[in-house]
Amino acid sequence: MTTMAMNVAMTGQAAPEPLATIVIVNWNGAHLLPPCLDAVAKQDAPFTFETHVVDNASADDSREVLAQRYPWAKLVPSDRNLGFAGGNNLALRGVTTPYAVLLNNDAIPEPDWLARLLAPFAEPGGNRLGAVTGKVVFLPRFLRLTLSTHTFSPGPHDPRELGVRVSSVTVNGREALREVLWEKLTFGAEGPADAPFFWTRGEGELCVPVPEGGPATIGLTWAADTAKQVTLGWAGAGDTTATRTLPVGTEPSTVSFTVDEGAPRVDVINNVGGIVLTDGYGADRGYQQIDTGQFDNPEEVFTACGNGMAMRTELGQALGWFDDDFFLYYEDTDLSWRIRARGYQIRYVPGAVLRHVHSASSVEWSPLFVFHTDRNRLLMLTKDATVRTAVSAVTRYPLTTASIAVRTWRQALRSRSRPAVRPTVLRVRVFASYLRLLPAMLRRRREVGATATERRVSLQSWLVER
Template sequence: MTARPWVRVVVVTMNEGPLLARCLAHLCAQSDPGFEAVVVANGSDPAVLDPALPDDARVRVLRLPDNIGFAAANNRGADFGPDDTPPFLALLNPDAFPAPDWLAELRAAAGRHPEAAAFASLQRDAADPSVCDGLGDEMAPVGLVWRGGIWEPVPPLGTLVEGECFAACAAAALYRRAAWDAVGGFDGDFFCYLDDTDLSFRLRLRGGTVVFVPSAAVLHVGSATTGLDSDFVRYHTARNRLWLLAKDMPGPLLGLVTPGVVLVVALLLVRAARRGRLAVEARGVRDGIAGLPTAWRRRRAIQAARTVPWWRVAAALTWDPRRFARRAARRGRVRRP
């Protein structure tokens, strides 16, 4: 154990029980022991939470009486305890199980990329580790976001390339604490979903890049609490997409992509109607539109603090719609054997 931990790992949980126990067991078995952990019990039942907690002095618990959302709970965990916080902050979902060298590999990558504000992990499907759960998150200009390479076979060892992605999936990510503090962490109004994309976008606007680290691997169950493509997921994604674009997209790009955003929203509503889920998608769009004045007020401060030209943001986005259709990873992510 180092005298002062180099990283704080925040794990937000809401009654995951056995999954949380497995996550924390993997965390406590890291080859790099220089971490402290904060488990944020986000309205969790103590009878479910307490048996999952390890007997490890590095792990502290912040008990919240109510579920305040993934975004706000991570902010609370990041700020929990003394002001002398470590220079790095890692986020880990309770359904993500890191490899023994996960933290060590992220730490090494942070040394190789001093310009980067955030680092994304290689995510494998926990049910079938040969299947990819994400090679860093990517974003289309119209607000469609995906985990690169999801559902495809994990590329062979040695073919994955360390390098830039658009955003870090907060299921298993590392952030420089100074960069996190500069942008204020997550936007708590998002509650959950696309909050990590919004954070990475704001970090980019301040000049920070996001780097995918293939040697930092986790197994990820995915949507273990909220359900895969549930109404909860669809509502928050439909709502938060509008806030993400309104807040973060630089002016020249926002004017360019707005017609495409309107078209995408319409197409998603049509798809939802065909699947019998129009009500939840429409409610998300309605509440997203209702929240646009607040998002626009925040936009003023975000864009005033922007230090990079709009074309650098444009270059980081994925403009080819075929790549979204395939949920493709960023070009150059995989090197041919």
């Protein structure tokens, strides 16, 4: 309940019309809803708002949690999982407030988040704003670790220079591998979704989530091509620097070390607005950068993040909100592109802060993640980009798939092993699904073009070189 709503209730005055509706999509998130909704209840805003929770046919006790602990949140039930796009649309199509606000069930807003997010619409020039997006940081705070070791090359068909293979990271005995931020050190997750591992480069930085108070004991399970040493370093209390040189062998082994309570913990950025690269890939602006205030100024951005964006309801209705066929991922980038095609701006507001559990609902680089990000990128470009950009991306995809298949079979023949066909099969499924939806996307492309006030070639001036 907002501060205004509490004051109205105490004085017996008639409640003013709500300014915004917060929409939260939930799927099997009974453990995520309490911290999210508790933070929504603590929003300190000079206006009233509604909260709608879409439950995407959860199999856990999400609906019981809502009924018992959060009766003020309106439940919007679905009898099947509609994904992020369809789930949001189920509620958004019934919103009657001037603004609609999207919030992930695994995000925790700061108390002034909503007020700061909506403020730009009432400021000079706010009539040209179609959407506003805030700052999203990862939920925990992190210890910055540097790693350095000798590298090796795995062979002629893998040009990478590899350091060590990490299969587990624990913090005070709790597994934290999926919460570690690896962007500046590794080549991404490898192996099966239920047992991922990471190959490091020779040197770089990783961020490990650690508690605020007290020392933290960090454990690493790793292996390498040969026995060698790995040097880890981190900032200590004051201006000190701590280092540990630890052994790694050819078989997985676990080493541990303790970080004192004075070691600084930092916030790491998840999203401060979005960008689209010239090859059509979307990206989080500022992703995995240490938050040192480099994004503390409001500015116009190309896309808004679906976690923590506010939008004019009237505009959303005119655009048809999200594209239901996207299901999951790139739906916010597609919607932002269409907002801009109508001549509206999108503004980033640094004071509207969310803390986010990254990939709590779908594991990054899982088959689910890869399928929808690959397919939806092609769908988005088909709808929104210039013909040249769209055709280039779409034709490149099957050619790359064929190249991967040939390379996989050649490697299997040389090593006399079974080929890893799953990645190729997944890409074939992606393209088959894209082709199935192509007629609908071409029809929607014509609809976007018929109502656009900005030319596609002009909008693509926002695209960023890789």
